[in-house]
Amino acid sequence: MSNESVALELEVPDEDQEALQRFLGTTSFGKQTKGAEADDRFEQSKRQIVVTKQADSNSDSDDDNSDDDSDDEDEYPVSHEMVFKTHDRAVTSITLDASGGRLVTGSNDCTLKFHDFASLTPSTIRAFKSVDPSSVKGSASAETHPVNHVSFNPISPSTILAITAHPQPRILDRNGETLAEFVKGDMYLRDMHHTKGHISEVTCGVWHPLDRNICATGGTDSTVRIWDVNNPRQQKNVIVHKSRAAGSAGRTRITALAWAANPQHNLLVAAALDGSLVMWDGNGPYTRPAAEIRDAHTKDTWTSGLQVSSTGQLVMTRGGDDTIKLWDTRKFKQPLRTVEFPSMSSQYPTSNICWSPSGTEVLTGSANGDLHILNPATLRSELVTPVTPGSALISVYWHKELNQIITGSANGETHVLYNISISEGGAKTVMLKAPKRRHIDDDPNLTMDLSHGIGGDAVILPGGSAPTAASFASRHPTIGLTASGKSRDPRRPHIPNTTPFAKSNADAAYIKEHIPLSGMREEDPREALLKYADKAKNDPLFTNAWATTQPKTIYAELSDEEEDGPDKKKARR
Structure with a gap:
């Protein structure tokens, strides 16, 4: 027999090998290749795109339209999506930091949700923190307010401007901690120039594009206030917009703000409820507007969308009168373009409109849940794709570095649209990760419920019997304590x-x-x-010292003639 080693190979039929693989599962150890798995996840996240384009009079055939639809998938980041379901109500505002690593969403459920793309995996798409920006630290008050606006500082990504339906906006850090709270003005002062802050609800806000310490807010007190975040006790400048509409008494509501700054232009633009569109020089003085259009939109309609292009030459507005208009700041009198577009501002006053990073497209949402990408030259829809059919698409945001579109809907969902070819980071990075392996601690039914001091899978039955099923708190991990410390558990007895x-x-x-x-x-x-009347008479405690020296009261006795009382005065005749 030779000394050479003999290699034995075991041939297994394909059917048996597949059965063996199913029995053993896919669990493995060590670093694994993620290429094929990532392709599967990308395929699962691919959207069933329904692209609708405006009919073009120059189109020759249906084949050309089909080619355009396929080109749109690569032209715009809408081929794939990732969905966040972290809010309970409508998502009213969306913001990302400059690098695109952190996403913050605001909602009508009065909370801000913080999401970090670096810590997300395909199986753990959730917020790492929830913050109520209107609550006061250390207070037991349960007063909350819907979020109207939230935005990262474009210069310093460590600060966030958070505006709720409250007179006092706040500055938060990137982890949700309050850095500054702007002061509330004196509501009893008539002249708004003399108040140190807003006296009523703040509706909108914007950061200065070039100065990290400056921001502006607009409110229902007919003022635009410019703040220095280092001095929250008083605004730096106050701009009082005097409405000329009949019956307004000189006041109206500021509904939207936009600020654009570059070496050639520095403009602060505001829209008001009286239909006016006002523009000031961003460097001041703010005593008089640089230009004003009184009837930019219909009076008493809420202009919710307002954006200025990066060049500072074009202004896009979306009014409550079912129109979208394009304005030229160099000829600020008549709109360049006007198109009919159904408005949602009566129900969702924070529905916005935004420019693309390149400035060649305009982005907005519709009441039926469609995303519209418009051509700013013609204001015609170049692409229409459904995101949340049947639920209004309120807020939209197109991030420059990620080249991804983030949308917020009335059903509480946040969608991140991307394309594996032209997008970078963000949702694409999340899908490249392997799903997180489930751990026993990920199941709330098997973990310790510290609020009751017993295992989460135990219920102490009457009579001292053994635990059998999961407790109410473990089966409903979202139910905790109210702001006053009371339990939200409906089965908990009244204390x-x-x-x-x-x-x-x-x-x-x-x-x-x-x-x-x-x-x-x-x-x-x-x-x-009366129980002590006889005792006080026979054994007086306080008057016993002079009981023998005091005179006895003698009352006059009435005669028989005077029993009926004194004679009445005779009436004069």
């Missing part, structure tokens, strides 16, 4: 108020036995005093 005598309300027998004079609460006070 009586704490009294000075015991931890619970004492019964009547205990009070009567242990608390002196407790029976006086049910006794007639007149009868209680």
Whole structure:
């Protein structure tokens, strides 16, 4: 027999090999290749695109339209999507930092949700933190307000401007902690120039494009206030917009703000409820507007969308009068283009419109859940694709570095649209990661429920029987405590108020036995005093010293004639 080693190979039929693979599962150790798995995840996240283009009079055939549809998938980042379901109500505002690593969304559920793309995996698409920007730290008040606007500082990504339906906007850090809260003005002052802050709800806000310490806010008190974040106790400048509409008493509501700054232009533009569109020089002075259009949109309609192009020459507005208009700041009198577009501002006053990073497209959403990409020259839809059919698409955002479109809808969903060919980072990076392996701690039914001090999978039954099923708190991990510290568990019994005598309300027998004079609460006070009348007469406690020296009161006796009282005066005739 030779000394050479003999290699034995075991041939397994394909059917048996597949059965063996299913039995063993896909669990493996060590670093694995993710190419094929990532392709599968990209395929799963691919959207069933329904692209609708405006009919072009120059189109020759249906083949040309089909070619255009396929080109649109690569031209715009709309071929794939990732969905966040972290809010309970409509998503009203969206913002990302300059690098695109952190996403913050605001909602009508009065919360801000913080998402970090670096920590997300395909199986853990969720927010790492939820913040109520209107709550006061250390206060037990349950007062909350919907979020109207949230935006990262374009120069310093460590600060966020958060505006709720409250007179005091806030500056937060990138982790949601409050850095500054702007002061509230004196609501009893008539002249808004003399107040140090807003006196009513703040509706919109914007950062200065070049100065990290400057921001502007607009409110329902008919003012635009410019703030220095280092001095939140008083605004830096106040701009009072005097409405000339009949019956407005000189006041209106500021509905939208936009600020564009470059070496050639520095413009601050505001839209108001009286239909006016006002423009100021961003460097000041702000005593008079540089230009004003009184009837830019219909009076008493909410102009929710307002954006200035990066060059500072074009202004795009979306009004509550079902129109989208394009304006030229160099000839700020008549719109360059006007197109009919259904408005949602009556129901969702934060529905916006935004420019693409290149400035060659305009992005907005519709009431039926479609995303519209418009040509700014003609204001015609170059691409229409459904995102949340049947639910209004409120907020849109096109990030420059990621080349991804983020949308917020009325059903509480946040969609991140991207393309694997032209997008970078963000949702694409999340899909390239392997799904997180499930751990026993990921299942709330099998973890420790510290609020009750027992295992999350246990319920103590009456009579001391053994635990059998998961507790209510573990099966509903979102149910915790209210701001006042009370449990939201509907099965939790009512806890009586704490009294000075015991931890619970004492019964009547205990009070009567242990608390002196407790029976006086049910006794007639007149009868209680009359009980001591004879004792006070026979054994006076305070007047005994001069009882023998005081004169006895003698009352005059009435005669028989005077029993009826004194004679009445005779009436004069």
